[in-house]
Amino acid sequence: MPDPETNPVVDSVPKVNEIAVGEDLAFQRKWWRFERIIWLLFVVILVCDLLGLFGRGWFSKAKCSTPDHALTVDYQRIERASTPSTLTLHFDPSSVQDRHIVVFVSNGLIKSLGARRISPQPAISALSEGGVTYTFDVRSAPTIVEIRLQPQMPGEYAFRIQTAGNAPIRRTVLVVP
Amino acid sequence: MAIFIIARAAFGYMFLVLMVRVVGRRPGKQLTPFEFVLIFYLGGLTLTGMVGSEGSLTNAITQIITVALCHYVLSYLRFRFTTFAKILDGTPLVLMEKSTWRTETLKRVNIQDDDVMHVARQQGIKDLSGIKTAVLESFGEITIVPSRVDEEEKSDPPSSSQ
């Protein structure tokens, strides 16, 4: 059996009052400065979160509508992954045609942003290229439709919503982890 | 997506390491009951974010392995590089020597003289004049070298606290 590897004992630990302490005040001062910066950063993060820079707050709320205000969409500019949220479609009377509202929702919203439920239930949902077309029966307008979202993966996703005979609404949503 | 799960686990671990390091702990031989609760609170909150809505066994095992791997890498780096060990653990700090307080250190680490006295009492030292040197060790404990030992047996190295 070979001898175990050995090394002579060298007293290398710095001394304070003849006691081996190994204090490194110069390093510690640097660390304290770093700590202050970190806490400052933490406060900034908390303030950003309170303002809604990471979603679910004042900053992330957004609204956009078609030029003729037939359709207005309330959505979150910034979403959080695996967190439920609601996207609301406001339909003006001018978007109702023949007692129906026909609205096209792109796959960006259905798949990427994870549309879970649409309420009220549409009378007809028809698959079309790049999305789904919903048809709602309408007695009177204005009215609203809510889409529950729950994005799975972080990333930046574009979506498109369009009612029959109107300009489309195109927006991008940033999903943070 | 597997990569997102692993990234979350790694982030959770690293973030907790940083958090525990900068929050600092109250010195003393043992954690107080509240500090235990705090640890579970911090750990549990991080865990909720790590797991998210994917509570499958595969997910759990992947994340456990990720965390274990992160811990292994960190331990290795700490062993290999002195600077890294200092960053992770901090260095021991002298709180009091030659009957003078290191005011700057005390202020920065939020320690009261009461805390030092508490440890002194556990070693059977009745007042502050009995302390030669008080050191805050990097693992959060305060060790005290009584002044008596030095005078009586100069040849022996001063006994450190248990």
Added chain:
Amino acid sequence: MGTILRAFGGYLILLIVVRVLKRRAGSQMTMFEFVFIFLMGGVIIPSTVGKDRSVTNCTCAVIAVGFMHRALSWAKSRSPKIGAVLDGVPLVIIKNGEWQKEVVHGMKLRREDVEAAARASGVKSIDDVDYAILERNGGISIFPKEK
């Protein structure tokens, strides 16, 4: 947004509950106390994060709790009064060999606990104890009588 406020609230609630529960004499934690502590920490977590189980939300909650702890320990180091409120004060159980009845009753101390602490520090009989002090973390420091 609500998460940060709930995290602050959760921290304070836990602090008050743990502080109000009488610290058990003798610094050893029993199995039951560990379970209890785990339960308290776990129970408050779902209500803190709510339905938002994203990394962002949980990170913010952790920062809020850490921030709170740091702020309180800063306050403690500045004002001994706040320290006394949050951590309690050391109490003298035995003074010059005499039991302090008020403290013993107030802290629900048992003679056995003090005896155990005395034994742990190498004092054979409780009559040999000069001073016994109940520390803030629940431990008991013993000073034997000088021979």
